[in-house]
Amino acid sequence: xxxxxxxxxxxxxxxxxxxxxxxxxxxxxxxxxxxxxxxxxxxxxxxxxxxxxxxxxxxxxxxxxxxxxxxxxxxxxxxxxxxxxxxxxxxxxxxxxxxxxxxxxxxxxxxxxxxxxxxxxxxxxxxxxxxxxxxxxxxxxxxxxxxxxxxxxxxxxxxxxxxxxxxxxxxxxxxxxxx
Amino acid sequence: xxxxxxxxxxxxxxxxxxxxxxxxxxxxxxxxxxxxxxxxxxxxxxxxxxxxxxxxxxxxxxxxxxxxxxxxxxxxxxxxxxxxxxxxxxxxxxxxxxxxxxxxxxxxxxxxxxxxxxxxxxxxxxxxxxxxxxxxxxxxxxxxxxxxxxxxxxxxxxxxxxxxxxxxxxxxxxxxxxxxxxxxxxxxxxxxxxxxxxxxxxxxxxxxxxxxxxxxxxxxxxxxxxxxxxxxxxxxxxxxxxxxxxxxxxxxxxxxxxxxxxxxxxxxxxxxxxxxxxxxxxxxxxxxxxxxxxxxxxxxxxxxxxxxxxxxxxxxxxxxxxxxxxxxxxxxxxxxxxxxxxxxxxxxxxxxxxxxxxxxxxxxxxxxxxxxxxxxxxxxxxxxxxxxxxxxxxxxxxxxxxxxxxxxxxxxxxx
Numbered sequence: 095x096x097x098x099x100x101x102x103x104x105x106x107x108x109x110x111x112x113x114x115x116x117x118x119x120x121x122x123x124x125x126x127x128x129x130x131x132x133x134x135x136x137x138x139x140x141x142x143x144x145x146x147x148x149x150x151x152x153x154x155x156x157x158x159x160x161x162x163x164x165x166x167x168x169x170x171x172x173x174x175x176x177x178x179x180x181x182x183x184x185x186x187x188x189x190x191x192x193x194x195x196x197x198x199x200x201x202x203x204x205x206x207x208x209x210x211x212x213x214x215x216x217x218x219x220x221x222x223x224x225x226x227x228x229x230x231x232x233x234x235x236x237x238x239x240x241x242x243x244x245x246x247x248x249x250x251x252x253x254x255x256x257x258x259x260x261x262x263x264x265x266x267x268x269x270x271x272x273x
Numbered sequence: 274x275x276x277x278x279x280x281x282x283x284x285x286x287x288x289x290x291x292x293x294x295x296x297x298x299x300x301x302x303x304x305x306x307x308x309x310x311x312x313x314x315x316x317x318x319x320x321x322x323x324x325x326x327x328x329x330x331x332x333x334x335x336x337x338x339x340x341x342x343x344x345x346x347x348x349x350x351x352x353x354x355x356x357x358x359x360x361x362x363x364x365x366x367x368x369x370x371x372x373x374x375x376x377x378x379x380x381x382x383x384x385x386x387x388x389x390x391x392x393x394x395x396x397x398x399x400x401x402x403x404x405x406x407x408x409x410x411x412x413x414x415x416x417x418x419x420x421x422x423x424x425x426x427x428x429x430x431x432x433x434x435x436x437x438x439x440x441x442x443x444x445x446x447x448x449x450x451x452x453x454x455x456x457x458x459x460x461x462x463x464x465x466x467x468x469x470x471x472x473x474x475x476x477x478x479x480x481x482x483x484x485x486x487x488x489x490x491x492x493x494x495x496x497x498x499x500x501x502x503x504x505x506x507x508x509x510x511x512x513x514x515x516x517x518x519x520x521x522x523x524x525x526x527x528x529x530x531x532x533x534x535x536x537x538x539x540x541x542x543x544x545x546x547x548x549x550x551x552x553x554x555x556x557x558x559x560x561x562x563x564x565x566x567x568x569x570x571x572x573x574x575x576x577x578x579x580x581x582x583x584x585x586x587x588x589x590x591x592x593x594x595x596x597x598x599x600x601x602x603x604x605x606x607x608x609x610x611x612x613x614x615x616x617x618x619x620x621x622x623x624x625x626x627x628x629x630x631x632x633x634x635x636x637x638x639x640x641x642x643x644x645x646x647x648x649x650x651x652x653x654x655x656x657x658x659x660x661x662x663x664x665x666x667x668x669x670x671x672x673x674x675x676x677x678x679x680x681x682x683x684x685x686x687x688x
Contacts, residue, residue, distance in 0.1 A: 104310035110300060117296035126288060135294075139303040146307060210287050229281050230288060 098159070101149055113142055116160060120167045126226045127171035129215045141170040168231060172241070175219055213263050217256055224252035225260075321677075328655070332580075332639070339574045468510045474652070474684040476522065477501050504565070504682075514573050518581065522565045523590065562591040567638050579642040585656060587634040587676075592621035634676055635659045647686075654680040 100108030120141060124134045145163055152162055214222060223242065227233045228249075233241070235249040242249070478500040504522030511517055569583030595618070621632075640654035658676030 104308060106304070106307070106309075109307060110304070113300050113303065114296050117299060118293045121293045121296075121299075122289060122291055125291060131294070135299050135302070139299055139306070142303055143306055207287050207290050208292070210284065211291050214284075214288065229284055 095154070098149060098152065101146060109146060112145075116142075116163050119160060119164060123164055123167045124171045125211070126214060126230060127168070127175065127223060133174065137170050137174045138167065140174070141167040144170065168227075172223060175223065213260055216263065217259055221252045221256045221259070224249055225256035228253050325657070332641075335641075336574065336580060339578055469507065470510075470686055471507050472505065472650075472684045472686040474504045474506065474520075474522075474682045475501065476504055476680050476682040478678050478680050506567075508571065516571045516573070518567070518569045518571050518583075520565070520567045520569075523562055560591075560593040561589065562593075563587040563634070564590050569638055569640065571642070577644045579644070581638070581640040581642065583638050585636045585638045587636060589621055589632045591619045593618065594620045596620065596623070631660055633660070636676065636678070642684075650684045650686065652680075652682040652684060654678075654682070656680065 097108055097112055101112055117138070120138045121134060124137045124141070128134045128137060141163070144166055148166075152159065156162075214225065217225060220242075224238055227238045227241070228235070235246045235253075238244075238249045239246045502522060504520055506518050506520035508516045508518040565585055565587045567583060567585035569581040571579050571581040573579045636656040636658045638654055638656050640652055642650050642652045644650045656676070656678040660676065
C-alpha cells in the first residue's frame, strides 16, 4: 500500500519500482496477444500509463494489484488489435467443430518456449485472442463472448480452431525435425 | 486428465516462461509521458488564481455597489429630478409655481448639468448660453455651449433654484432630508468619538494549507480543520473614513496529526529504491502555535460596512510534536516505529524539525466588516501567504504551495 500511495503522489521512484515489479508479467501477457516486439512494449507502456492514471480507483479488497494490472494489460492488447483493424468481429455462424487431432505429449516436451510462442502467434488474430483468454487467462466462453462481442458458440469454435491449428502446426514441425 | 488438458497445462506453463526484455528500455520510454507532481500543483495553482481573481472582481463590484448606494453621497441632479417629479407640489404652492413658469413661457432654457432632464427634452439645438437665443449650426464651433430645446411647457427646475427665486421666497417648505439608503440607521452613539479604539475578537479559521491530501489535490477550504481562537486589536483613526488597525492573536492550536504533519522524513522510498532495510527519523507534529500580527488599513464605506487590507506576519511560537524512529524492510514497508521520547512536547527548535515547518509566514489580508451595533461587529477575512511551502518537507505530499486562511470573526469594541 505504501508503494501505491507513493505512486498516487506521482513519486517517480515509486512508479519506477511498480513498473519494474510488474513489467515481466505485463510483457508476457501482451506478448501472447501481439506479434511485434515494438508493439508489445508500446502496449505495455500504454497499459502502465493507464495504471498510473487510474491507480486511485484500484480497490485492494477486490483483488491483488498484479491481477488488476494483468487485466488492464490484456484489455490494452485487445484494444490495440481492434485499433489496428487486424481483429474483426466474427459474426458468421461457425463451421462444424473439427475433430481434434491427437498429438503425443512428447512433441510438446520437445518444443522450446519460444517455438510454442511462435506457434500461438501464427494463429489468426481472433483465434489467438480467444485461445489466450481461454487457456492462458482462464476466462469462460460466456466472458470471452461478452468481452469480444461474439456469441458463445463462436468463441467455442475459435478455441477448437486454435487447438486444431496448433496441433497441425506441431505435427508438421515434428515431421520437419524428424526428416 | 485428458491429453488435451495436459497439453493446455503445458502451454500455460511454458508460455509463462517466455523471455522478457530489460524493463529499463520500456521505462525510459514511459517516464517522459507520466505527469509530474508539479503538473497537478500547477493546475491547482491556476485554479486557485482564477478563484482569487474572481473573488477580487466580486469584491470590487461589491465595493462599487456599496459606494454607489451609500448614504454619504450628495444628491445629484438626477436625484433632484426624481424628487421634483415624484413629489407633488402642495396645493397652496401651485399658484406661485405656475406664476413663475408663466413668467418664462416660451424661452428655451439653456440647460446646464443642473437642469438637464433628458426625459423632458427632445433634440439638441445650438444655443448661446448668455442670451438664450438659438444660433445656426455653422456658428456652433464658435460658441461655448450646447443646449437643448425644452419643448414641454413645464421645464424641470430644481427645487434649489425655485427656493432661490424671490417670487417663491417663503412659499416652499425647507428642504427635506434625502434618505437614499436601505440600511437601518444606527442608534445614536453613547460614547464620545476617539481617535483610538480597542477590541476583542473571536475567530474561526479554515486553513487550506492542511488537509490537502492526494485525494483532495485542490480542496480550497474543503475538509480543512477549523480553528477557533481569540485575538485583540487596536485601531487608530487617520481620517473620517480611514483607520489603521494592528492586531495580535495566537492561532492554530488545532490538532494537525490527522492533517498530514505526521509524515516521516526523509522519504522512505529511498529505502525501497536501494532494496535494503533502513531506519529513518520521523517527527509527528500535533499542534502548531503561530502568533499572528496583522496590520491593515481600514476604509469605512458607510456607518456599517468597512473594508480592509494589509499584511500579516505569522511567527511560529510553539510546535508540539514527538520524534520517533521508523524501521523499513527492503520492500519499503514499515516494520516498526520506536518513539524516541515518551510524549509530545515543544520541538520547534529541534534540529530534526528544521525544514519541516516555516518559522515565519507573511500573508496578505483582505477583510470585510459589518457593524452590528455600537459594540459588536462581524468580519470575514481571507489570508494568502507569500511563503512558498511546496518545498517544505512536511507538505511534500500535500499539493499546497501557499498558506490560505478563511476567517470569520465576531468582535466586541471596548472603547
